[in-house]
Amino acid sequence: MQFVELAATSAAVAATSARRGKIDLLAAALRGLAPEEIEAGAAYLAGELRQRQIGVGWAAVRDAPPPSEQATLTVAQVDAALAEIGEQSGAGSQARRRSLLGALFGAATADEQRLLVGLLSGEVRQGAQAGLLADAIARAAGVAVAEVRRALLLSGDLKTVARAALTGGSAALGEFTLQVGRPLAPMLAQAAASVDAALEATGFPAAVDDKLDGVRIQVHRSGDDVAVYSRSLADITSRMPDVVAAVRALPARQIVLDGEAVALDPTGRPRPFQETSARAARRAGQVAGAGKAKRTGDVSEPTGADGADRAAEAASPDVLTPYFFDLLHLDGADLLDETGQRRWSVLAKALPSGLLVGRRMVSTVEEAAAAFDAALTSGHEGVVVKAAGAAYDVGRRGAAWVKVKPRHTLDLVVLAAEWGHGRRRGWLSNLHLGARDPAGGGFVMLGKTFKGLTDELLRWQTERLLALATERGDWVVTVRPELVVEIAFDGVQTSPRYPGGVALRFARVLRYREDKPAGEADTIDDVRRFHMVASDRT
Structure with a gap:
């Protein structure tokens, strides 16, 4: 497919307000992609790069050469050029990256350049979010939307799901299962202005969780191998040795946990997000070059200290303490489709209380309001109100989880x-x-x-x-x-x-x-x- 066709689709989607119209445009573009172009093309239609990051930002494209008068680029050629730019490293890499970028922009028409700038700056604002792309993939592949969404739930990768649906249909989508070690797109919370409004969405009974201002983590353990993933599904294991050690010390052999890692002060209260982020960055620097070694046994086990010793250890300059609020898999059993109350019950039995996020089950507005006040008093940024009967809806921001913060x-x-x-x-x-x-x-x-x-x-x-x-x-x-x-x-x-x-x-x-x-x-x-x-x- 010519890249200019994708650029035209992106512009048309941006100019279309109707959801059905957007889906029709996206589906037509997806059907026109060659098998080897599907992952890159789906990513571009979602407003992102297949490679996520290639070391190029807005500053690098400000002095782009004049656009080409003729469209010659294919989607595959653009993807290959961007991949080559991202692979540059070492001495002189910045100059090589600039030269390659200039060549790509010089071969692009004005419309293609506009899309490239949007992709590189993260500013493609065409209204084609993941949910819309899922509907478009289903329509283009002739499969049920539920099948696509389920595959997305389990893989966390829209590009891979698009390729599977368009090349293998329902059979290929059915092959996606929860695999320990492969991160899932996390369930997200919508926002509400008050606890009352949150409860209108979730209903009763509900859980009111402390909203920790930390780094969202999803932790996978299989045997002694432990991997930690960020909200964006990046592997951040090397930055989280304290999390790795805590999860490796659990009696479970296979487990997938959802939670937050936070920095604490000597009293056990959370520090500002900046400090949590800085600690994670320092950890990354300290273990640079260690690669996957941190996942296979060179992180010391917890000593079992608690009370003041544990608080003092957590408050040291680089420690990040994990707190978990959900359980997706335990020793061969998937829990995604279980109710929240069932998952939380199993979680409470599988983890020591010191690794659990603060949670209060409520049945009245007054109880929820008291939980909100208690969370703020404890130094947290708010609460997340959760429907007790809801399944874990991976990758979606629905009404089952609602966050409330003081504005x-x-x-x-x-x-x-x-x-x-x-x-x-x-x-x-x-x-x-x-x-x-x-x-x-x-x-x-x-x-x-x-x-x-x-x-x-x-x-x-x-x-x-x-x-x-x-x-x-x-x-x-x-x-x-x-x-x-x-x-x-x-x-x-x-x-x-x-x-x-x-x-x-x-x-x-x-x-x-x-x-x-x-x-x-x-x-x-x-x-x-x-x-x-x-x-x-x-």
Whole structure:
């Protein structure tokens, strides 16, 4: 298939609002792929690379050569070129990568270049999410959607499932089973503004789990081999020796667990996510070159210390402590289709209490509200309310799990905005946010966000910000600091990237405050107070 055909499909999907129309377009493109192109083509239609990462970002494509007038690239050729770019390493690799990238872009038409930029920057915004692709794969292959979703549930890899469905049909999809050692796409939680709203979705009885602000982990053990996977299914075993040791010490011979790894202080309270992430990074550096050795016996077993000794050990500079909230497999028995209550019961018997996430079974709103308050008091970022009768719905964000976190808001000032990509092309999208500096005057940048913006708001803010522009670049438009925007965020973290030393976590736009002058925006001192409160709590 010509790559330009995929680019045209991507643009058409972005311009189509109807779900059925999107599925028809995607299915037609999938049917046109050669067998050897299916995995790459399915990935591109999902807005990502088959290789996930190849060491190239936006900065590398800013100076792309002029587009080709004629479309010559095939999907297979693009995939091969991207794979070669990702394989470059060692001395001179950056220059080689730049040269290969330039050759690829030079052979691409304008439409193809737009899709390549979106794929490399992660900004393909065409509305083709995994659920939509699953429906399109089913239609293209002539199989039941349930068969495709089940295969996705067990493999966690849309590309592999697409190839199986399109080349082998139902028989090939039926070969996907839970295999210890092969990660599954984790079950996800949707969000609710309150515990009451969460319970409306889950019903009773329900579990209220502490929401740990850590690294999501899925741990597979078969005999003495232990592997740890991230939320994105990356193998992070080498970064998690403490997790490996804890799971290897369990009496089970085969087990698949879902949980979080967190950094703790000497009292056993969770540290901010930044510290958890930093500890994982330091671990990766310490074991660089060890490869898979950490999975086969060179991690010391736990000493069995508990109480103060265990807390002191967990609080050492690089330790990450695992807590598990679900069990997917135990000694030959799959538990995916069991109810939550059944899985949690087996989990509680298979693991010591010190490895279990805090959980309270509730039957009233009042009990759930008390559990939410207790979680916040203990230093957690909120709770996840879970339907006791629900199966483990791998890879889906349904109503069976609902997360609730306290929402904070600040009124900040827009300092600049970046031009968007994909379906946001032509609109100012990514906002540079600043807090007022009462001491020195001016504004202090806290970070950026493009989240929470509807098409209507994008159009409005583009027109408004261009009217305030003081400098128009190809990438960034700087504006007079006059427009106030109300921003919701989950927390404040230390950040050396910004002059104020802090940044917002998960910032998203709620609304513009044209009724409020910039001189009444929240100050950097207000932001730092949020940070101090979070630090005290954790």
